[in-house]
Amino acid sequence: MTAPSEGTPPPTAAARRAEPPAEDRAPVDAAAAPAPEVAEPDGPAAADAADDTAETAEGTTGAADDAAEGAAAGAEGTEKAGEVSEAEAELAAQRDLRARIEQRKAEKAGPIEAGAKLSGTAADLLAAVRAVESGEKSGTTFFDSPPRSGGETSTGAAPRRPAPVPAEPVRPRAPEPAGAPAAAPETVTAVRSVLAEGGAPEALAPQLADAFGERAADVLREDPWRLLSVPGVRPEQADGFARALLGAECGPGDERRTAALITWQLEHAALQGHTALESSVVRGALAERSVPDPEEALQQAIADGEVLVFQDGIEEEATDGEESGQAAVTLLLGLDRYALAEESLADGLARLAKTGADARWEAAEANELVRAVEASGLVAHTGGEAARAEPVVLAEAAGRLGLRAVVAVHSENGRRRLGPEAVTVVTVRGLLSGAEGPGRDGEGAFALDLLVVLDAPQLDVETAAMLVESMPDGSRLVLSGDPGVLGSAGAGRVFADVLAARVCPQIASRTPDVGPIGELVSGIGIGELSQVEAPGKEVVIVPVRDAGEAVHRTVQLVADSVPRAIGVPPEQTQVITVGHGGSAGTRALNAALKQRLNSGPGRFGGFDPGDRVAYAPALGRTLPGTVVSADADGLHIDCDGTPVVVPKERVESAVRHGWALTAHQAAGMRWPAAVVVLPGDAAQGLSRPWVYTAFSRGERHLSVVHGVDQALPRAVAEIPSQDRTTRLRTLLEGLLGTP
Numbered sequence: 001m002t003a004p005s006e007g008t009p010p011p012t013a014a015a016r017r018a019e020p021p022a023e024d025r026a027p028v029d030a031a032a033a034p035a036p037e038v039a040e041p042d043g044p045a046a047a048d049a050a051d052d053t054a055e056t057a058e059g060t061t062g063a064a065d066d067a068a069e070g071a072a073a074g075a076e077g078t079e080k081a082g083e084v085s086e087a088e089a090e091l092a093a094q095r096d097l098r099a100r101i102e103q104r105k106a107e108k109a110g111p112i113e114a115g116a117k118l119s120g121t122a123a124d125l126l127a128a129v130r131a132v133e134s135g136e137k138s139g140t141t142f143f144d145s146p147p148r149s150g151g152e153t154s155t156g157a158a159p160r161r162p163a164p165v166p167a168e169p170v171r172p173r174a175p176e177p178a179g180a181p182a183a184a185p186e187t188v189t190a191v192r193s194v195l196a197e198g199g200a201p202e203a204l205a206p207q208l209a210d211a212f213g214e215r216a217a218d219v220l221r222e223d224p225w226r227l228l229s230v231p232g233v234r235p236e237q238a239d240g241f242a243r244a245l246l247g248a249e250c251g252p253g254d255e256r257r258t259a260a261l262i263t264w265q266l267e268h269a270a271l272q273g274h275t276a277l278e279s280s281v282v283r284g285a286l287a288e289r290s291v292p293d294p295e296e297a298l299q300q301a302i303a304d305g306e307v308l309v310f311q312d313g314i315e316e317e318a319t320d321g322e323e324s325g326q327a328a329v330t331l332l333l334g335l336d337r338y339a340l341a342e343e344s345l346a347d348g349l350a351r352l353a354k355t356g357a358d359a360r361w362e363a364a365e366a367n368e369l370v371r372a373v374e375a376s377g378l379v380a381h382t383g384g385e386a387a388r389a390e391p392v393v394l395a396e397a398a399g400r401l402g403l404r405a406v407v408a409v410h411s412e413n414g415r416r417r418l419g420p421e422a423v424t425v426v427t428v429r430g431l432l433s434g435a436e437g438p439g440r441d442g443e444g445a446f447a448l449d450l451l452v453v454l455d456a457p458q459l460d461v462e463t464a465a466m467l468v469e470s471m472p473d474g475s476r477l478v479l480s481g482d483p484g485v486l487g488s489a490g491a492g493r494v495f496a497d498v499l500a501a502r503v504c505p506q507i508a509s510r511t512p513d514v515g516p517i518g519e520l521v522s523g524i525g526i527g528e529l530s531q532v533e534a535p536g537k538e539v540v541i542v543p544v545r546d547a548g549e550a551v552h553r554t555v556q557l558v559a560d561s562v563p564r565a566i567g568v569p570p571e572q573t574q575v576i577t578v579g580h581g582g583s584a585g586t587r588a589l590n591a592a593l594k595q596r597l598n599s600g601p602g603r604f605g606g607f608d609p610g611d612r613v614a615y616a617p618a619l620g621r622t623l624p625g626t627v628v629s630a631d632a633d634g635l636h637i638d639c640d641g642t643p644v645v646v647p648k649e650r651v652e653s654a655v656r657h658g659w660a661l662t663a664h665q666a667a668g669m670r671w672p673a674a675v676v677v678l679p680g681d682a683a684q685g686l687s688r689p690w691v692y693t694a695f696s697r698g699e700r701h702l703s704v705v706h707g708v709d710q711a712l713p714r715a716v717a718e719i720p721s722q723d724r725t726t727r728l729r730t731l732l733e734g735l736l737g738t739p
Helices: 046-058 063-071 086-108 120-134 185-198 202-222 224-229 235-249 255-271 279-288 294-303 336-353 359-363 368-375 386-400 412-416 428-433 461-469 494-501 515-525 547-565 586-597 648-654 680-685 688-695 711-718 728-736
Strands: 308-315 327-334 378-382 405-409 424-427 450-453 476-481 506-508 539-543 573-577 612-618 621-631 634-639 642-646 655-657 660-662 671-678 698-706
Touching: 185 202, 185 235, 202 224, 224 235, 224 255, 235 255, 255 279, 255 294, 255 327, 279 294, 279 327, 308 336, 327 336, 336 378, 336 461, 336 728, 359 368, 368 378, 368 386, 368 476, 368 506, 378 386, 378 494, 386 405, 386 450, 386 476, 405 428, 412 424, 424 428, 428 461, 476 494, 494 728, 515 539, 515 688, 515 698, 547 573, 547 586, 547 671, 547 698, 573 586, 586 655, 586 660, 612 634, 612 642, 612 648, 621 642, 634 648, 642 648, 648 655, 671 688, 688 698, 688 711
Parallel strands: 378 476, 378 506, 405 424, 405 450, 450 476, 539 698, 573 660, 573 671, 671 698
Antiparallel strands: 308 327, 612 621, 612 655, 621 634, 634 642
């Protein structure tokens, strides 16, 4: 794409994409970090450390970068006396789900004696993989048990009774939630003392106290590598902390160290979207970090229940000297948190997909989507921004039939883009917590007949599992979204895996996104970056020579050019860039934009009234807002009409300036105007899904500050997707088979 001068339309898209691309996510590079020289942690702020770690490790700036924005975030606001917050209700729902999957875990296999060598299934799996890798056995020799039939579920639990017909009254939308009670001050003080003794940042004390409770200080003394449980802490820092506390007892082969490194590796992979990793990747990571016997360490971690082990057998074409149809057997490792949530999700989706036809839909005006919902309890719907209206119309039709229908979005921004509708619209978080929507029946299921989830690529596996677990028998679930955009900030690729498994009806919208922006983005979706006609300056390319000029021109566009030429004020223009760091990342751009648009002394943690901010109340969740005021309670923010109070001790980790966001933070949201910044050092972070997502965030106008030369068209044409390692597709195919 050759960048014309400002005011010139960019390079014409052809037809809309024929096949939607898979979501983007870079595979984990387990060997990215160097072998650790035990060093004292230098203690950057937790959120910044996590951000920088993610930018370095991922190669292309991705979900890890933005998930880390919320990883260090703690409690949200303060709790009014006598009220149950949305966050507390959501945590309760999560605890309920975790209890169910823990029970399922116990039922699936007998216990392995802690500290013993592997036995049973885990030992068989390891032996099988070693035999296949060495060529001693064919991959088909092992793992020959047939998959579960479509009529079975992995839980063996009795099916839930259908939800009762009467629905509870729709509940009013609650204010943005406050957080759970903080740890006792004396616990935090004790943890601070241990951190100071080990040379670690004392600012980590509240998070560690919250994580480990009143024994947090003792836990850290007994196992200093538990410091790695704090997002943003690197293994090198944990090694330095352990050396300071343990002295000569600290060694690279310490079982506590290897267990923490394995867990850290899998958690780090989850930030990049993976729900599991190949065992060879984890072994390689341990070797890179000077673990004396990675194989023994891995076996011990499996035996101790630190990680779960799974098989993944894939038929391969024969190569020279091999038998046709030989199976490539891969051993996957995962944390129970993600692995069991993925299994719970697969069971729930299978339950819905096997739901028979519902005669009540016969009276609805017939179209392709209606007929699909009539026939199946699970339907996938794909399309761009304009296509979001189709499942909403479906929900309205359900209401006219006397059915209980709810449309779920991920943010207030998503609710705004729907406009006034004759259907209940809730946020996913509000629905799960009970603060919004129809409530639940006596057995904990949603009191509804149809749930439509818009922007479904933003669903991570844990959130999706909680939603599906809550669907009553006989109900319908429609997952709707654009497969071309970046995926969730959390682990999993739920929507892409459901599409790839082909276990339910898939309805592709024929409604194109209109206008120059829609035409440009449609072309990007099929790998073409072509010139489009933009007579009203809907799309403008601004070429720049370096990062300094990129920052200057971005500020000029937001403050002057876009308001004057397009009529969109600065507060409705969103800047989008590749990463947080660098000379034209979000930090540099936000500093320049604040100086121009709302300069001030930063009286409260660097913020002033009127500042645009990005508030991260939880992992992978970004809420745009505006600072209203600050007092003894904390920083008061208006998040799309919802008042939020962030306690002052949480401001540094949970709030950033928000004139500029990354594409992952902006995914699922749109603004009247968007300015996408592509400085020269952003080239390695570009991919087709990234460009597709960033360029489609503007409703009326898109400016591209272009400094990457041919890297942009090359990314669109040649970097279509980088997969995550997940198990959902395989699980669904095993439960339901492939049509």
